[in-house]
Amino acid sequence: MEFVNVVAIAPxxxxxxxxxxVDAQAARMRAHYEGWDERLTRLLGYSDDRVVAWALNHQTPFPAWHHGHVALLGDACHTMLPYFSQGASQAIEDELVLAEQVAKAVRGELTVADALAGYSDRRAAHAGVVQTGALNNRALFHLPDGPEQRRRDGAFREHHRESDVSFDWIYDGTPLEDDPVPQAT
Ligand SMILES: Cc1cc2nc3c(=O)[nH]c(=O)nc-3n(C[C@H](O)[C@H](O)[C@H](O)COP(=O)(O)OP(=O)(O)OC[C@H]3O[C@@H](n4cnc5c(N)ncnc54)[C@H](O)[C@@H]3O)c2cc1C
Structure with missing residues (x-):
């Protein structure tokens, strides 16, 4: 294996x-993880100085992603924290639903403005729940050592839901009306 991409989160x-x-120093990144499990610190120890630090920002969900013949998708309308690893996934779902809605306009079933309004209706609330869930997971994942952290770890061990948004809800089903992928029976 030539490359391993590691995302590490620190204050x-x-x-x-x-x-x-900004370009960052690997040594500073590693210092945040001093004393952690040896498997993790060994992995981080392989990093050279090609480390990039990104700011993490939460965006309050907003309900309408369209105006007339213009619509937004992806990070432009639902920037989210990484605690569900869902930014790109939600952008791909946007794109699929947008294509389905635009096809309705091409077939003359809807005006372009109505097709885009339908796209926004089908996607904005869903992505908003994922954005808020990721924000809630930030608090959950960063609990300081103590009783709450031990309760959380126990729940993780028993595979309980991680937050108020379940992984099943995120990963099951399809955002599409016309799902081209045959469902397993
Ligand atoms: C370190 C890291 C790890 C991540 N891990 C995950 C993960 O595991 N799973 C996941 O689902 N998501 C992950 N994400 C989030 C994911 O990368 C983003 O949510 C996703 O890339 C958003 O896609 P987008 O097309 O909306 O925006 P972008 O990917 O940002 O694309 C926007 C594009 O527009 C271009 N652009 C900007 N301005 C202009 C302009 N004026 N003219 C022309 N072009 C312009 C930019 O150069 C860019 O190519 C991660 C993000 C980061 C930073």
Whole structure:
């Protein structure tokens, strides 16, 4: 294996907060994980100085992603924290639903404006729940050591739901009306 891409999360500093994306020092990143499990620190120890620090921002969900003949998709309308690893996945779902809605306009079933309004209706609430769930997971994942953290770890061990948004809800089913993938029976 030539490359391993590792995403590690640590408290930010003003430089990252202001510039959003900066070149960072691997040693500083590793210092955040001193004393952690040896398997993790060994993995981080392989990193050279090609480390990039990104600021993490939560965006409050908003309900309408369209205006007339213009619609947004992806991070432009639902920037989310990474605690569900769903940013790109939600963008792909947007794209599929948008294609389905635009096809209705091409077939003359809807005006372009109504097709885009339908796209926004089908996607905005869903992505908003994932955004809020990711925000809630931030608190859950960063609990300090103590009784709440032990309760959380126990729930993880028993494979209980991680947060108020279940993984089943996120990963099951399809966002499409006309699902081209045959469902397993
Ligand atoms: C470190 C990291 C790890 C991640 N891990 C995951 C993961 O595991 N799972 C997951 O689902 N998501 C993950 N994400 C989130 C995911 O990368 C984003 O949610 C996703 O890329 C959003 O796609 P997008 O097309 O909306 O925006 P982008 O991918 O940001 O695409 C926007 C594009 O527009 C271009 N652009 C900007 N301005 C202009 C302009 N004026 N003219 C022309 N082009 C322009 C940009 O260069 C860029 O190519 C991760 C993100 C990061 C930073």
């Amino acid at each position: 930010s500093d003003d430089d990252v907060r202001e510039r959003l994306r």
